[in-house]
Amino acid sequence: MGAADVVPGVSGGTLAFILGIYSRLLAAISAVNMTAVNLLLHGRFAQVWRHVDGTFLLCLLTGILLSVFSLANVIGYLLEYRPVPLWAFFNGLILASLPVLLRSVRWSALRLTLCGAGVLFAVAIGMLAPVQLNPAPYMFFLAGALAICAMILPGISGAFILLILGMYGPVMLAVTELQLGIILLFASGCLVGLLSFSKLLNWLLQHLHDATLALLIGVVIGALYRIWPWQHEQQMISPWQYQHQVGSHDLWLAVGSVLAGMIMITLLMNLERLFNNAEAGKAKE
Numbered sequence: 001m002g003a004a005d006v007v008p009g010v011s012g013g014t015l016a017f018i019l020g021i022y023s024r025l026l027a028a029i030s031a032v033n034m035t036a037v038n039l040l041l042h043g044r045f046a047q048v049w050r051h052v053d054g055t056f057l058l059c060l061l062t063g064i065l066l067s068v069f070s071l072a073n074v075i076g077y078l079l080e081y082r083p084v085p086l087w088a089f090f091n092g093l094i095l096a097s098l099p100v101l102l103r104s105v106r107w108s109a110l111r112l113t114l115c116g117a118g119v120l121f122a123v124a125i126g127m128l129a130p131v132q133l134n135p136a137p138y139m140f141f142l143a144g145a146l147a148i149c150a151m152i153l154p155g156i157s158g159a160f161i162l163l164i165l166g167m168y169g170p171v172m173l174a175v176t177e178l179q180l181g182i183i184l185l186f187a188s189g190c191l192v193g194l195l196s197f198s199k200l201l202n203w204l205l206q207h208l209h210d211a212t213l214a215l216l217i218g219v220v221i222g223a224l225y226r227i228w229p230w231q232h233e234q235q236m237i238s239p240w241q242y243q244h245q246v247g248s249h250d251l252w253l254a255v256g257s258v259l260a261g262m263i264m265i266t267l268l269m270n271l272e273r274l275f276n277n278a279e280a281g282k283a284k285e
Contacts, residue, residue: 001060002067004090005151005158006075012064014220017154018097019268023205025060025152028053029198072175084242087229088254092261094224100269101217111214118218126226135170140182143167144189149197154216154223229254 001012016022031052039048048054078086105111135143143165151158162168174182204212230242230249239249 002064003071003075005064006068006072012158013150013152013154014094014223016152017216017220018094018101018265021056021060022154023202024053024056026198026202026205028057029152029194030202032195069175072172076172076176082250084229084248084250085253085257087227087231088257089261090227091224091229092258092263093265094220094227095258096262096265097269098217098221101213101220105210105213105217107214111211114211114215115218115221118215118220119222120218122219122222123225126223135167137182137185139165139167140171140174140185141189143171144186144191145193146189148190148193152194152198152201154220 001015004015005012013022016025036048036051039051075086143162146165147158147161147167149158150161159168162171170182171186173179174186201212225236228236230237230239232242232245237245239251239254243249
């Protein structure tokens with residue numbers, strides 16, 4: 001999720017969604033409420049930890065932070081010098097997960113309509129043009145609140161929202177140069193946005209499960225527009241047009257990256273089952 005969140009156009013929420021931890025993530029975040037605060041004030045730390053699914057959140061947040069800080073420079077290099085295989089890799093992640101996602105919904109005319117609406121919404125977001133600005137400190141807080149809402153929504157990239165707002169460069173600079181004041185402002189905005197938006201999504205999944213999933217699947221499908229490997233001035237073009245207008249199309253490298261993404265997400269989606277089978281085998285022995 002951390003690696004995906006660094007890339008403008010790819011959502012960490014998409015990875016959570018296709019790996020099957022999305023509902024648990026929303027439930028854990030939504031559990032940070034007054035009940036948790038009351039337990040904390042009364043010193044019931046073990047109950048607080050269980051209430052907010054602390055072990056799960058700790059593992060997840062540690063992985064995200066390690067990935068963001070370790071991969072920021074690498075992904076920044078790839079975005080500038082070798083964007084085609086990077087975008088192709090994330091295409092592979094999404095394409096391999098789509099059959100599983102589609103089977104998770106009992107489809108009807110209404111849900112198909114919602115899925116179509118999700119596709120149109122994601123494409124419309126992807127067509128927005130980024131802006132450039134010199135941000136005031138308070139804008140880092142607002143950018144964090146908006147970006148985190150997109151970040152936990154499958155198919156909508158928090159990094160791309162930052163790009164549209166003109167805040168991607170300043171935020172990445174703050175991370176790479178460890179500007180702690182700016183990072184804290186941004187993190188505070190993320191916290192406020194996360195706690196508020198996650199509750200809405202969690203309620204929708206609990207009360208309108210299949211309809212919400214259909215909409216989210218549409219958003220994930222629509223996100224493929226934004227991360228098409230061969231783009232010029234935010235327009236999808238063919239690899240051969242890309243070679244003529246931009247540079248090397250890296251076609252075979254892109255094909256390899258798509259396959260690598262498909263293999264990786266397939267392994268991740270089956271990781272729990274593989275571990276369970278291994279544990280069952282040991283238990284029999």
